[in-house]
Amino acid sequence: MRIAGALVAVFDAGPPRARPRHPRRHQRKQQPAMADQFSNLQQFRKPAVVSKGGIVAAQSRKAAEVGAEVLAAGGDCVDAVIATTFALGVLEPWMSGIGGGGAMVLYRAAEDTYEVIDYGMCAPLSLRTEDYPLTGAGAASDLFPWPRVKDDRNLHGPGSVAVPGVVAGMEEAHRRHAKLPWKELIAPSIALAGEGLAIDWWTTLMIGSVAADLRRYESSAASYLIDGLPPHAPWGIKAKVQMPQQRLQAAMAQLAAQGPRDFYEGELARSIAADIKANGGSLTVDDLAAFRAHLREPLQIPYRGGTVYATPELTAGPTLAHTLRLLQQNLHANGGAPDAEAYATYALALQSAYAERLRDMGDADGRRALGAEHLAPACTTHFSVVDRHGNMAAVTQTLLSTFGSKFELPSSGIMMNNGIMWFDPEPGRPNSLAPGKRCLTNYTPVLAQAADGRRLALGASGGRRILPAVTQMLSFVIDYGMDLDAAIHQPRIDASEGAVVIGDVRLPQATRDALAQRFDYEEARGQTFPMKFACPSVVLREGAENSGAVEVAQPWGDAVAEA
16 A cells, blocks of 8 residues: 655756746746746655545545544544535535535445435525616626625625535435444544644634634634734744634534434534524524425436446536537547647536536526636635545535635634525526525536546635536546556646636646647646635545546645545
């Protein structure tokens, strides 16, 4: 068994590579002089993990370790999903948690079946659209297309909270497939909350990126800020800073003891609804009690003699189907890695799929195919799991924005989503805000069975950039036969910003020049923040051997094998 390596910066000993600019680049707008100040020699590498045992690949190593320990204790793949989910909500509360929603795609090896559990958020039935009047002052921001709502009620605070689905999703998964008791699977997250949120440079960066909005809410400020400012990681090697999470710990203990329905019908539900109402939101106990996760048939997308299984309806799964159809027609894989023509084919397929997506979006009859089209910073986590028996899971969960609504419930310490931001506040459109309406999403968890028998569980975080990453990772493995170590290190492009194509600076010069000739082409580095490409986490099963890998620029993420 090879153990996952930490994030390593390797400095090339040779001279910097010449980087000629294509003449066409000089015809476009000049970049600001200080736009790119980073090293040209630094390289990120993060080896894939290979094991006969189970593997959890997640954006948080500590959460992946929780899931791997469950597998080592004899748990099923789904047991690891549940334990990892609750651990992630404690360890990276800006990304996901029990105040959010999501979806998972599962493969059950003994039955040779695939299924989707959809626990995406929805607008409260008690919501009143008149509480979201338009100001007429233009768009909410340069990154978000909806017209501005008074007091930004749809963007942050209690009024932006949709009915959360994570607990219901874990309830349904546990009921269907789990081997271990519910209480045992939540126990690690209770212990983690008791330790407090450890502050390192990544924690400081994530909190600092939204500190201005966290300051608006007393409970949020108390949990994540010190004197109104982000906490700083200590310089001393033995020093540590940890933010207390006792209220969240108590809420997790309540959930463990009373079971998942307590979140929707019991003491926790009453506490959640009371906090929302006291602070001006509309979510009620009745809204919570009405929520259920849904078992759905996955989309089955034929590809290269195999099948990709994706989430249907209000996710990017249908858009992935469009993209893969075009790739199957137009991509002709030559050699062991994509060439310039392959990357151009990726870009054209993605642009075509996004054009269709923009024409037809929203929770309306016959139009349930699309996600919210914006580039606002996304608060999403994805992890993938495979166990020693070959059961697999691809799981994506979100609060939508970083720290969701920025509103932490004062009584329970739960950070709530801002799912109402997914809806168009202007009436009369397919995605217009309405009571009880399901939220649209960009997430795309998938399972794939290749023609050669290999199986893949894959997804990513990164908002609208998720689909391009998932598309290319599938192609790297299926079209080019890459193992995960090669696939996770292969440079990608992004084509989710309309006509603009973004290329990784690590692409070969010939590929960069060819893309610059054909597209409105920009370049970006693989970097931790702000990410210009999505953050995939993936596991692969070939025969009886498993492997796992995560985005190399993600500072916390690792694939972890069971001991």
